[in-house]
Structure formats: C-alpha cells, structure tokens
Amino acid sequence: xxxxxxxxxxxxxxxxxxxxxxxxxxxxxxxxxxxxxxxxxxxxxxxxxxxxxxxxxxxxxxxxxxxxxxxxxxxxxxxxxxxxxxxxxxxxxxxxxxxxxxxxxxxxxxxxxxxxxxxxxxxxxxxxxxxxxxxx
Amino acid sequence: xxxxxxxxxxxxxxxxxxxxxxxxxxxxxxxxxxxxxxxxxxxxxxxxxxxxxxxxxxxxxxxxxxxxxxxxxxxxxxxxxxxxxxxxxxxxxxxxxxxxxxxxxxxxxxxxxxxxxxxxxxxxxxxxxxxxxxxx
DNA sequence: TAGTGCTGGTCTCTTTTTGAGACTGATATA
DNA sequence: TATATCAGTCTCAAAAAGAGACCAGCACTA
Numbered sequence: 600x601x602x603x604x605x606x607x608x609x610x611x612x613x614x615x616x617x618x619x620x621x622x623x624x625x626x627x628x629x630x631x632x633x634x635x636x637x638x639x640x641x642x643x644x645x646x647x648x649x650x651x652x653x654x655x656x657x658x659x660x661x662x663x664x665x666x667x668x669x670x671x672x673x674x675x676x677x678x679x680x681x682x683x684x685x686x687x688x689x690x691x692x693x694x695x696x697x698x699x700x701x702x703x704x705x706x707x708x709x710x711x712x713x714x715x716x717x718x719x720x721x722x723x724x725x726x727x728x729x730x731x732x733x734x735x
Numbered sequence: 736x737x738x739x740x741x742x743x744x745x746x747x748x749x750x751x752x753x754x755x756x757x758x759x760x761x762x763x764x765x766x767x768x769x770x771x772x773x774x775x776x777x778x779x780x781x782x783x784x785x786x787x788x789x790x791x792x793x794x795x796x797x798x799x800x801x802x803x804x805x806x807x808x809x810x811x812x813x814x815x816x817x818x819x820x821x822x823x824x825x826x827x828x829x830x831x832x833x834x835x836x837x838x839x840x841x842x843x844x845x846x847x848x849x850x851x852x853x854x855x856x857x858x859x860x861x862x863x864x865x866x867x868x869x870x871x
Numbered sequence: 872t873a874g875t876g877c878t879g880g881t882c883t884c885t886t887t888t889t890g891a892g893a894c895t896g897a898t899a900t901a
Numbered sequence: 902t903a904t905a906t907c908a909g910t911c912t913c914a915a916a917a918a919g920a921g922a923c924c925a926g927c928a929c930t931a
Contacts, residue, residue, distance in 0.1 A: 627856045628852045631853075631859050632777055632778075633774060636772035636773065641768055642765065645764075653879090654878080654880075655878070655879075658879095664919095665921090666921090667880095667918080669880095670879085670881080678866040679859050679862055679863060680859055680861070686879095690926075690927050691926065691927060691928090693878065694879060701855065701859070705848075705851055708844070708851045709848060711848075715840070716767035717764050719840070720767055723770070723816055723837070725816075726815055726816025727816070729816075730814040731814070774889090789907090790908050802891095802892090803891090803909090803911095805909095806909060806910080826907090827896090827897070827899085827907035827908075828907065829907065829908080872931100873931085874929105874930080874931080875928100875931100876927105876928085877926105877928085877929100879925105880923105881923080881924075882922085883922085883923100886920095887918070890913105891913090891914080894909105896907100897906105897907095899907105901902100901903085
C-alpha cells in the first residue's frame with residue numbers, strides 16, 4: 600500500500616515538473632481523461648465493451664440519454680479513437696458502433712474502476728447519508 | 736486478454752439483469768461513477784492523492800478552475816466520502832482538504848486509468864488528428 | 872394509394888450548469 | 902490608513918445539456 604502511494608507521488612511530481620510552474624493545468628493526462636470522464640462517455644464505453652451496438656440499440660440501452668447527446672458523445676469517442684463507426688447499406692441504413700483496439704485497451708483500467716464502484720457503492724451511499732444528516 | 740473480456744461480459748450481464756429491463760440506466764455503478772467522472776473531480780482527487788492541500792493551494796495548483804466550482808466539487812467529494820475537510824482556527828482561518836481512506840482506496844483504480852492516459856496520450860492525439868483530417 | 876413505422880440523425884427552444892468576477896469580514900502587515 | 906490573505910458566497914452572463922419536432926428514404930399495411 601505504501602509502495603503504491605510512493606509511486607504515485609513520484610508520478611505526480613513528474614506531472615507538475617513537466618508543466619513547469621507547479622500546476623497541473625496543462626498536464627497531458629488531463630487531455631485524455633477529460634475526454635472519457637463525461638456523464639455519458641464511460642457509460643457508452645462500458646456498453647460497447649460488451650459487444651457492438653447500433654445507434655437505436657444504444658438509445659434503448661441508455662434510456663435517459665437524449666438523441667442529441669448520444670450522437671455527440673459517440674462522435675467525440677470516435678474522434679479520440681476509442682470507437683469505430685460503420686455504416687451498413689441496408690434499407691433503411693444501419694450504423695454500428697464498436698470499440699477499437701485503443702478503446703478496448705482503455706477499458707482495462709476503466710473496468711478496474713467500475714469494479715471498485717460496484718464494491719464500494721454501499722460505502723459511498725452511507726457517506727452521503729451521514730453527510731446529509733449532519734448538514735440538516 | 737480474452738479472459739478479461741469474458742469476465743467483463745459476465746459483469747455487464749449482471750448489471751443489465753439487475754435493472755430488470757435490459758438497460759443500464761439505474762445500474763448502481765453509475766451512481767458512483769458519475770460522482771467522480773466530472774471535469775474537476777478526478778483532477779482534485781489526483782492532487783489530493785499526493786498530499787493534503789488547502790483551498791487556496793488547490794486554487795493555485797489548478798489555475799483554470801473557478802473558485803465557485805472548486806468549492807462545489809470539494810463539497811460533493813466530501814459528501815461522497817472521498818475527501819475530508821478540516822478547519823483550523825488560525826487567523827485568518829485555514830481549511831485543509833485530504834483524502835479519506837475511501838478516497839485513497841478509490842484512487843488505486845483511478846491511478847491505473849491515469850497511467851493508461853499518460854501512456855496513450857500520443858495515440859489519442861494521433862487519432863484526433865487523423866479524424867480531423869478526414870473530416871475537413 | 873394513403874397511412875404508418877423504422878432507420879440515424881439534425882434543428883430549435885428551454886432549462887440547467889458553468890464561468891467570470893465583484894464582494895465579505897476579521898486580521899495581519901506596511 | 903491602505904493593502905493583502907484567508908475561504909468562501911453572490912450575481913450575472915455564457916456555455917452546455919435536455920426535450921421534442923422534424924427530415925428523407927424505404928417497407929409494410931389497409
């Protein structure tokens with residue numbers, strides 16, 4: 600446990616040293632992380648990790664996403680190289696979205712986080728309840 | 736690699752089965768993930784993983800966060816149990832923010848993702864460049 | 872033949888979230 | 902007396918997200 604903290608500490612020193620002024624505003628990690636830490640990005644990656652889906656299927660799978668945000672998020676994920684978009688010349692035309700190799704590679708670490716979330720859901724909910732109780 | 740995909744697949748089946756209707760809208764993982772996948776949350780967790788910081792220090796460390804969002808994000812992280820807030824009765828009063836045990840526990844997997852981001856920053860930038868080139 | 876539904880989106884309008892920046896008030900410093 | 906620091910809050914403008922109508926092309930049905 601200590602070794603983990605030590606290693607991250609040296610990492611973060613590198614980020615800060617790299618940006619020159621002791622801040623992490625233009626750290627390269629931010630550039631990548633902000634692309635996948637949106638409300639919908641990680642969710643869609645998670646869905647597509649299971650298997651390729653078509654636009655309408657994703658829409659039904661994630662009912663509370665608007666069509667507008669689904670289009671836009673998939674577009675952004677495609678731009679960053681995580682998602683492949685393929686149009687099939689059926690009538691009406693169908694579009695399939697799937698993870699690229701880069702996307703699957705990223706899903707490895709992301710999945711660790713998802714597992715943590717599942718394991719610690721109760722702890723987080725308890726913390727919220729305790730916090731709200733003292734605040735009232 | 737294959738074993739990883741198989742295991743995630745079974746996991747996702749559980750999420751979908753749990754929600755009953757084949758969607759992941761009310762999956763418990765979302766509840767946790769959305770709290771840490773904001774523009775600023777992961778960044779502040781990352782900073783606090785190094786060492787505790789005071790409000791003004793965080794503000795200088797992340798120069799492009801507004802004071803308003805710093806207050807709000809720290810508040811949310813505290814509510815979810817990741818961050819501890821301690822007020823010292825100095826004059827003027829100082830406030831120190833640090834990770835809780837839960838926060839440090841969550842930073843483990845998050846750090847894996849940060850490492851991936853650092854390693855694959857170039858690949859993502861290349862994907863963006865390629866995408867933008869074909870789009871023009 | 873007119874009506875309906877499906878496909879994957881776009882367009883517009885409204886609501887929510889975020890950002891920019893002035894302001895607080897007690898205290899130390901010049 | 903003037904100025905700066907602390908950790909915020911408040912207000913207003915700008916940006917982002919959500920809701921829902923609308924699109925073209927084709928298949929199926931009445």
